[in-house]
Amino acid sequence: MPTLATTVDGLQLPNPFVIGSGPPGTNLKVIQRAFKEGWGAVIAKTVSLDASKVVNVGPRYAKLKSADGNEVIGWENIELISDRPFEKGLDEFKECKDSYPDGVLIASVMEEFNKDAWCEIIERCQDAGVDGFELNFSCPHGLPERKMGAAMGQDPAILEEVCGWVNGVSKIPVWAKMTPNVTHIEDPGRAALKAGCEGLAAINTIRSVMGVDLETLRPEPTVEGYTTPGGYSSKAVKPIALRMVMELAQMIRAEFPGRSLSAIGGVESGQDAAQFILLGGDTVQVCTGVMKFGYPVVRRFCDELLEFMEKKGFETLDDFKGHSLQYFTTHAELVRMQTERKAKDAAKKAGMVTADSDWDGDDFVKQSDGLARN
Ligand SMILES: Cc1cc2nc3c(=O)[nH]c(=O)nc-3n(C[C@H](O)[C@H](O)[C@H](O)COP(=O)(O)O)c2cc1C
Numbered sequence: 511m512p513t514l515a516t517t518v519d520g521l522q523l524p525n526p527f528v529i530g531s532g533p534p535g536t537n538l539k540v541i542q543r544a545f546k547e548g549w550g551a552v553i554a555k556t557v558s559l560d561a562s563k564v565v566n567v568g569p570r571y572a573k574l575k576s577a578d579g580n581e582v583i584g585w586e587n588i589e590l591i592s593d594r595p596f597e598k599g600l601d602e603f604k605e606c607k608d609s610y611p612d613g614v615l616i617a618s619v620m621e622e623f624n625k626d627a628w629c630e631i632i633e634r635c636q637d638a639g640v641d642g643f644e645l646n647f648s649c650p651h652g653l654p655e656r657k658m659g660a661a662m663g664q665d666p667a668i669l670e671e672v673c674g675w676v677n678g679v680s681k682i683p684v685w686a687k688m689t690p691n692v693t694h695i696e697d698p699g700r701a702a703l704k705a706g707c708e709g710l711a712a713i714n715t716i717r718s719v720m721g722v723d724l725e726t727l728r729p730e731p732t733v734e735g736y737t738t739p740g741g742y743s744s745k746a747v748k749p750i751a752l753r754m755v756m757e758l759a760q761m762i763r764a765e766f767p768g769r770s771l772s773a774i775g776g777v778e779s780g781q782d783a784a785q786f787i788l789l790g791g792d793t794v795q796v797c798t799g800v801m802k803f804g805y806p807v808v809r810r811f812c813d814e815l816l817e818f819m820e821k822k823g824f825e826t827l828d829d830f831k832g833h834s835l836q837y838f839t840t841h842a843e844l845v846r847m848q849t850e851r852k853a854k855d856a857a858k859k860a861g862m863v864t865a866d867s868d869w870d871g872d873d874f875v876k877q878s879d880g881l882a883r884n
Pocket residue numbers: 530531532533555556585587589590591592618646648649687713714715742743744745747774775776777795796797798799
């Protein structure tokens with residue numbers, strides 16, 4: 511019987527399914543619910559020291575539906591980080607660890623470019639008993655106006671400096687969460703790992719505009735008649751997330767072997783998770799999927815992943831983690847391989863021997879003729 515249990519950066523998880531930072535990990539009630547349903551770990555909604563600066567609007571979500579209107583394919587949000595008082599969050603982290611001591615609770619944190627602020631938030635969350643950190647360098651809307659989130663994550667030099675501050679005070683694992691809103695995601699990823707982070711998480715949401723209402727001519731989601739570009743998530747982002755996870759996994763294997771990768775983006779099944787693990791993910795995060803299907807969906811995810819493992823004869827996640835990375839190459843190499851294969855096929859069709867192992871007793875004379883000039 512295969513097992514989903516896994517240890518990542520010393521954290522022991524019963525399965526690789528992790529609640530991604532956002533509404534599904536926003537207060538004690540919902541975090542406890544996630545542990546009760548069997549999620550492998552929870553990344554709480556991002557906190558900052560001064561929540562009074564965080565003011566949310568509504569509506570703040572917009573959905574892209576399938577042609578028949580039955581399925582949500584894409585999801586845009588213009589939600590900010592947690593608007594709850596930091597002290598309240600700390601109390602809830604403590605209470606959560608008291609009620610679920612074995613539940614892996616990771617604090618997602620974000621601050622302005624200020625060393626004291628970053629050190630303070632890390633030390634206070636650490637004292638509250640959380641098991642690890644995820645640094646949010648990736649929120650695409652609202653916070654970049656304060657040079658936070660994606661504004662930091664798009665600048666590898668700043669990101670390296672901030673990660674250095676954090677790693678100077680953190681005694682627990684630190685993952686840096688990457689923004690997909692860059693050309694080469696390996697650059698910020700490399701900066702975070704150079705500065706000592708144990709791992710990377712990717713991707714956060716993709717900067718987007720959901721659409722324009724053709725009646726009112728207003729872009730969506732519309733707040734007081736106006737909008738601002740938001741972050742795109744859910745099923746539609748999975749191909750982009752897979753590509754970026756693959757790029758980070760290749761970089762980690764080449765330059766920082768042993769560092770971890772938490773894969774995120776549009777996961778809605780155990781099969782989706784298997785694909786992210788095949789491309790190098792140690793864990794798989796789910797945010798919008800929980801908003802679409804609810805907390806119990808983790809049981810289906812686990813069953814589906816176990817079914818895949820059983821079918822392929824894999825006993826542990828390590829048996830197939832990163833397996834499919836070897837099948838990526840350049841386009842030029844695809845052309846070379848295909849040309850070579852076509853030439854071999856043509857030679858075979860013409861009865862031409864292309865390797866000594868092809869010689870065959872029955873066709874010997876025909877094969878000899880095939881190699882002779884007529
Ligand atoms: C409504 C909403 C709020 C989010 N808030 C946060 C946040 O506070 N911090 C963070 O790091 N990511 C946040 N995210 C991003 C998710 O954690 C995740 O990276 C992204 O949505 C892609 O994964 P998914 O398709 O499983 O949702 C949020 C996403 C959504 C949809």
